Amino acid sequence: MADDLFDPRHYIDVRRPVMKARTLPSWCYTDRTWFQRERERVFAKAWQFVGRVDEVPEGGYFSVETMGGPVLLIRERDKALRAFANTCRHRGARLVRGTDTGPRIVCPYHAWSYRLDGSLARAPGMKNTRGFKENEHGLTPVRMETWAGFIFVCYSAETPALKTYLGDLPERLASHRLEDFVCVRRRTYEVGANWKLIAENAMEAYHTGTVHGASLGQQEARELTTSGHWDSIQVLGEESIGVLPGEQAPFAQVPGLSDEAVAGTFFTTLHPNTQFACVQDSMWWSTWRPLAEDHTVLEVGQCFPRWTAERDDFEQGAAPYFHRWDTGINEDNLICEAQQAGLSSLLHRQGRFSDREQAVHRLNNWVLDQMIDDGRDSRRI
Structure with missing residues (x-):
């Protein structure tokens, strides 16, 4: 392993055009120092997807985990959506888990309670504390924005607005009408x-x-040109790949899809840690939250148009979609773990790219844009 992991000279081969380039060195996947810098330069600055608006109950909360700690998504009866750090302003205990409704959020430690607008409602035992003011001890807001029903948070005030960060992603996926989907x-x-x-x-x-x-079968994909902090391939085929090959998709396509959207499935990756896979009749999202350099929590949500989810036969019709998704995810997780094991070998050497891995090469270079100070920072957050 190199003495200085962040010396730009180590990455000259990765920076070359894809058909001349090499993959990232193994330490980018196995070294704790590298991972710590990713936390600071990537995850502390990027917009991170955390959930769907339809997952947050009116008059209640939905708790999520992020690289910056636990977050509370709260929606008041007037449907106003807010995000707060899920930590008590007293001594820092996590306030809640899961989702629930009610007018107050009560800390399980010393019973401090908060209104749904984040203000402190009650702090028992604090009357003798000099200078204590309830209006100065509300929940800590988290920067939050939404697009098409998807909720994002960001821990940096310097990061551009979500609209700028997304670039042309909303335009590319507009005909799917994702704002009309629900996470089931x-x-x-x-x-x-x-x-x-x-x-x-x-x-x-x-x-x-x-x-x-033996499950999804061989797929063919084309590369897409994008702007913003996202990338994509499109798996070609006008039949839904939301179900396994040979099965008939029970649900109709989203009406009004663009010709491009009808032609195949968009596998989009919003850097650093979210995928939106948009099929003609459904979509699923994935978000990966690293806990360590070799340990990641993967969350996957399956979504359908609201009118599909409201069908009387939805549960029966959705079953083959769930089976396909579960099958593919389990197979992908196993191969990622096998790759991690191989990268830990002291004898591993950087590999070369196929012309079918151009988006992987672009991802590697996006990561280097954030991590390495070599003057190539046009895509730095």
């Missing part, structure tokens, strides 16, 4: 792999004929 299921997985391996796997179809050979 969430699943959480513990993956023994670096977060970038999950992201890379989501950005190429090269592996599908082997990893998914």
